[in-house]
Amino acid sequence: MVAPIGRRGFVVKGAAGAAALSAGLWPLRPSHAAATMDFDEARHLLSRTTFGATPAEIRALEAQDYVATVDRLLASVRRDAITPPPGWLNEGPAELQRQVQAARAEAAEAKKKAGVDGKALQPERPLQEQGRELRSWWIDEMLVTDQPLTERMVLFWHNHFTSSLQKVRFPPSLFRQNALFRREALGNFATLLKEVARDPAMLIYLDGMRSVARQPNENFARELLELFTLGEGHYSEADIKAAARAFTGWTVDRQTGQFKIRDNEHDGGEKTFLGQTGRFDGDAIVAILLKHPRTAETIVEKLWREFVSLKPDPTEIKKLAAQFRANYELRPLMRSILLSAQFRDPANRGGLIKSPVELIVGTVHLLGLPVPEKTQLVRMMQGLGQMPFDPPNVKGWPGGETWISTYTLLLRQQFLRRIVEATTVASMEGAMMSSSKNRRIERREQLPMKSDEGTMQMAEPTAEPRPVEGRSLRSAGDEAKLGPTLSGVDSATLLRTLLPRAPIDTVDPSRAPGATVAAAMLDTAYQLK
Amino acid sequence: MGRILLLIELKGGNDGLNTVIPYADPKYHELRPGIGVARDHTIQLDEKVGLHNKLEPLMDSWRAGDLAIVQGVGYPYPNRSHFRSIEIWDTASASNQTLSEGWIAQAFKGAALPKGVGVDSIVVDTNALPSTGPELRTIVMQDAENFLRQATALKDTGGMKDGGNPALRHLLAVRQEINGAAKGLADKLRAAAAPAEAYPQEVLLGRQLDLATRVITAGVPVVTVKAALGGFDTHANQVQPHERLLAFLATNLAILRKNLMAANRWNDVLVMTYSEFGRRVRQNASGGTDHGTAAPLFVMGGGVKGGLHGAYPSLTDLTDGDLKHTVDFRSVFATVAQGCWGQQRDFGVRQLQRLGFLS
Numbered sequence: 001m002v003a004p005i006g007r008r009g010f011v012v013k014g015a016a017g018a019a020a021l022s023a024g025l026w027p028l029r030p031s032h033a034a035a036t037m038d039f040d041e042a043r044h045l046l047s048r049t050t051f052g053a054t055p056a057e058i059r060a061l062e063a064q065d066y067v068a069t070v071d072r073l074l075a076s077v078r079r080d081a082i083t084p085p086p087g088w089l090n091e092g093p094a095e096l097q098r099q100v101q102a103a104r105a106e107a108a109e110a111k112k113k114a115g116v117d118g119k120a121l122q123p124e125r126p127l128q129e130q131g132r133e134l135r136s137w138w139i140d141e142m143l144v145t146d147q148p149l150t151e152r153m154v155l156f157w158h159n160h161f162t163s164s165l166q167k168v169r170f171p172p173s174l175f176r177q178n179a180l181f182r183r184e185a186l187g188n189f190a191t192l193l194k195e196v197a198r199d200p201a202m203l204i205y206l207d208g209m210r211s212v213a214r215q216p217n218e219n220f221a222r223e224l225l226e227l228f229t230l231g232e233g234h235y236s237e238a239d240i241k242a243a244a245r246a247f248t249g250w251t252v253d254r255q256t257g258q259f260k261i262r263d264n265e266h267d268g269g270e271k272t273f274l275g276q277t278g279r280f281d282g283d284a285i286v287a288i289l290l291k292h293p294r295t296a297e298t299i300v301e302k303l304w305r306e307f308v309s310l311k312p313d314p315t316e317i318k319k320l321a322a323q324f325r326a327n328y329e330l331r332p333l334m335r336s337i338l339l340s341a342q343f344r345d346p347a348n349r350g351g352l353i354k355s356p357v358e359l360i361v362g363t364v365h366l367l368g369l370p371v372p373e374k375t376q377l378v379r380m381m382q383g384l385g386q387m388p389f390d391p392p393n394v395k396g397w398p399g400g401e402t403w404i405s406t407y408t409l410l411l412r413q414q415f416l417r418r419i420v421e422a423t424t425v426a427s428m429e430g431a432m433m434s435s436s437k438n439r440r441i442e443r444r445e446q447l448p449m450k451s452d453e454g455t456m457q458m459a460e461p462t463a464e465p466r467p468v469e470g471r472s473l474r475s476a477g478d479e480a481k482l483g484p485t486l487s488g489v490d491s492a493t494l495l496r497t498l499l500p501r502a503p504i505d506t507v508d509p510s511r512a513p514g515a516t517v518a519a520a521m522l523d524t525a526y527q528l529k
Numbered sequence: 530m531g532r533i534l535l536l537i538e539l540k541g542g543n544d545g546l547n548t549v550i551p552y553a554d555p556k557y558h559e560l561r562p563g564i565g566v567a568r569d570h571t572i573q574l575d576e577k578v579g580l581h582n583k584l585e586p587l588m589d590s591w592r593a594g595d596l597a598i599v600q601g602v603g604y605p606y607p608n609r610s611h612f613r614s615i616e617i618w619d620t621a622s623a624s625n626q627t628l629s630e631g632w633i634a635q636a637f638k639g640a641a642l643p644k645g646v647g648v649d650s651i652v653v654d655t656n657a658l659p660s661t662g663p664e665l666r667t668i669v670m671q672d673a674e675n676f677l678r679q680a681t682a683l684k685d686t687g688g689m690k691d692g693g694n695p696a697l698r699h700l701l702a703v704r705q706e707i708n709g710a711a712k713g714l715a716d717k718l719r720a721a722a723a724p725a726e727a728y729p730q731e732v733l734l735g736r737q738l739d740l741a742t743r744v745i746t747a748g749v750p751v752v753t754v755k756a757a758l759g760g761f762d763t764h765a766n767q768v769q770p771h772e773r774l775l776a777f778l779a780t781n782l783a784i785l786r787k788n789l790m791a792a793n794r795w796n797d798v799l800v801m802t803y804s805e806f807g808r809r810v811r812q813n814a815s816g817g818t819d820h821g822t823a824a825p826l827f828v829m830g831g832g833v834k835g836g837l838h839g840a841y842p843s844l845t846d847l848t849d850g851d852l853k854h855t856v857d858f859r860s861v862f863a864t865v866a867q868g869c870w871g872q873q874r875d876f877g878v879r880q881l882q883r884l885g886f887l888s
Contacts, residue, residue, distance in 0.1 A: 125625060128627075310695055310696060311695065347692075347693070347694075350694060350696070350697065351694050351695070351696050351697075352696055353696045353699070353700070379629065382629050383629055383661070400696070401695070401696065401699040404699060404700055404703050405663070405703060409700070409703050409704065409707065410667070410668070410669075410707060411661075414657075414669065501692075501694075501697075504689065504697075504701070524697075524700050524701065524704055525697075527700055528694075528696055528697060528700070
């Protein structure tokens with residue numbers, strides 16, 4: 001029996017192993033077939049399967065058997081979130097609609113009144129408020145989960161089976177879709193695909209709910225073939241039309257928001273799809289797609305780009321896809337990927353660019369920053385181009401190199417610099433430049449901030465909170481208060497924890513730990529995983 | 530072509546009522562018995578309003594007709610949080626709307642910008658939100674020397690090895706592009722002549738405007754430069770600190786005007802001040818004022834049609850003790866976007882007000 005790995009389960013081994021590390025930094029030894037992991041390989045495994053790991057988390061894997069560790073990682077996947085769901089989870093669209101209308105009426109009333117008694121009320125916006133809570137809930141889960149790999153997979157499926165709040169406008173359905181992604185995160189792809197086809201958020205997002213026998217809507221059918229399974233060039237327009245007819249009548253109950261089939265709107269006639277003819281319904285289409293070799297290849301290739309490298313190896317993809325297609329179990333597939341020679345090849349370390357979500361969640365986790373309010377993190381993700389629950393289009397975030405432009409690289413540096421400058425003096429709450437739009441924070445701003453616990457002296461909120469001078473990570477030297485995740489760790493180990501490869505710019509590992517952390521976070525290599 | 534917008538943020542919420550003073554209104558003196566500006570400390574602009582006499586250095590510009598004062602600028606459902614309200618201004622959003630892109634970046638959506646030296650917007654304070662967005666290459670440069678030093682230090686990194694790692698290769702290429710912008714800037718700035726008249730160096734704004742002046746006179750092809758003056762959050766004993774701030778502002782703006790005129794760039798620049806909100810009409814119990822709503826803003830430049838624009842808000846018809854705005858700030862932004870860059874934008878306002886401060 002294997003013990004599950006959890007962040008809380010890690011045992012801190014102390015600084016014994018660290019001293020040995022400071023000798024030679026990042027030696028490129030060809031040891032990828034080794035049975036046990038060294039520090040760097042443990043780091044690599046965690047950097048690809050979590051949002052980033054602390055020294056203690058890496059050390060807990062060091063010298064462990066690689067295969068057994070991968071098996072433990074995969075055995076302990078969660079199927080449910082730890083974080084309690086938002087309260088409106090079970091409200092149907094009718095209820096949300098009622099709230100939105102009530103809020104509109106209230107706003108209109110307030111507008112009328114504004115001239116009379118001058119009481120300008122802030123109009124309530126239930127939809128936006130729910131969206132905000134939904135995003136915060138997920139970021140919360142990413143930060144508190146004991147199984148970050150689960151959330152990495154949920155994010156992967158969110159980017160594969162995209163749905164956007166901007167179009168769906170019904171947060172409970174996106175919450176349930178997210179729960180589906182978690183349930184099947186490393187479960188079974190065939191199950192997942194069948195469930196996604198009848199998922200209310202998907203039915204709203206790709207107009208399936210409007211698709212009826214008289215007038216089939218092709219939107220879902222097209223993306224199902226082009227993006228979710230086969231990929232372009234492996235089907236015809238006629239296949240799309242046939243698939244669209246097969247899904248007609250699959251819709252969302254307007255009262256409850258649940259999936260339902262309206263038989264009288266379904267086209268029960270004969271269809272020819274990918275060379276087969278029959279009176280297919282949606283499930284039959286999904287079954288045919290699952291038999292097609294391209295479906296497994298599409299998924300394997302995408303997982304490869306997410307977890308291994310930006311250059312999928314075609315031979316390896318075909319081999320893995322053939323195995324995957326036997327039963328579409330995701331766990332054995334991920335096991336093969338993580339055990340592959342390519343994944344373990346030291347040359348692949350640092351070969352992927354962190355997504356904004358990874359960068360931000362990972363940094364907060366790594367530094368152990370207290371972030372009671374997630375809105376600002378979400379705003380930064382939005383600025384960097386990855387707003388959870390709002391992918392730019394049905395193709396999702398293209399990722400890879402597109403994460404980095406002159407604009408986003410500067411913004412990433414700015415975000416990291418702000419954290420570096422503020423970490424020792426204040427929680428993220430007061431340290432971020434971008435402001436909050438949320439009422440709770442604004443209420444807090446009315447109160448004088450506490451000046452104990454080394455936070456800023458800020459009786460009066462100002463537009464530009466500044467850390468106390470000389471107390472930043474960069475310049476506080478030994479005085480720098482690193483969080484519990486990093487304190488007591490020597491500079492050389494910190495550097496090897498934070499960076500997947502040698503720093504791009506010169507970082508002096510003999511400097512104080514706080515300065516090393518600051519330098520490493522601002523190094524270009526920190527953008528890599 | 531076009532004009533450079535030099536944006537000056539007055540951080541903390543400038544007390545508009547003690548800046549452009551409704552001196553003839555008895556209500557003003559009634560609501561501000563302790564902090565109201567006396568009539569003989571007011572420079573009359575017309576029969577109703579006047580400037581605080583600490584703003585005297587601006588009078589050259591006023592008399593020359595290149596200083597416009599837009600009165601009563603604000604927005605519906607005003608928010609009184611510093612953070613939120615400046616965000617509303619910087620992104621030209623409605624009070625209940627959250628946008629992530631700055632208004633200047635929005636103004637260039639779909640517009641082709643010349644490549645220039647690799648930078649479109651330079652922020653010499655810390656808040657880059659107005660020009661934040663994929664449309665503009667914005668560089669934040671609080672400390673020019675440090676920035677230029679970094680650019681110089683990066684000169685010999687062309688041979689940085691990516692070790693066959695395509696992700697790193699891309700990162701280094703992008704970084705190179707940023708460095709390129711910085712270097713282009715460095716060369717231009719090194720070649721720039723010192724301003725004809727030195728700015729007082731004891732205030733941050735002076736150092737910022739020194740850099741802004743060099744950027745503009747060196748011909749760096751940017752669309753905007755942003756600076757800031759902090760300290761306007763005057764909740765207590767505000768008379769002297771506020772007077773000092775107004776004096777700083779006016780002195781620096783007057784020097785800026787002289788310098789840009791001497792460099793023959795005054796016609797190519799539009800200077801505009803703004804603040805997240807004005808302050809409460811009635812003074813508080815601490816001899817200060819609390820967060821309010823509408824306030825006037827200053828617009829200067831060779832192409833500006835000077836004088837008073839917009840209506841001064843009534844001191845008797847208040848909302849919750851606050852002024853009702855008469856000009857939506859997004860109408861001001863629309864006027865600037867058109868007048869500076871030829872970009873027609875409505876910033877989501879259905880009926881923009883026509884403001885005549887730019888011909």
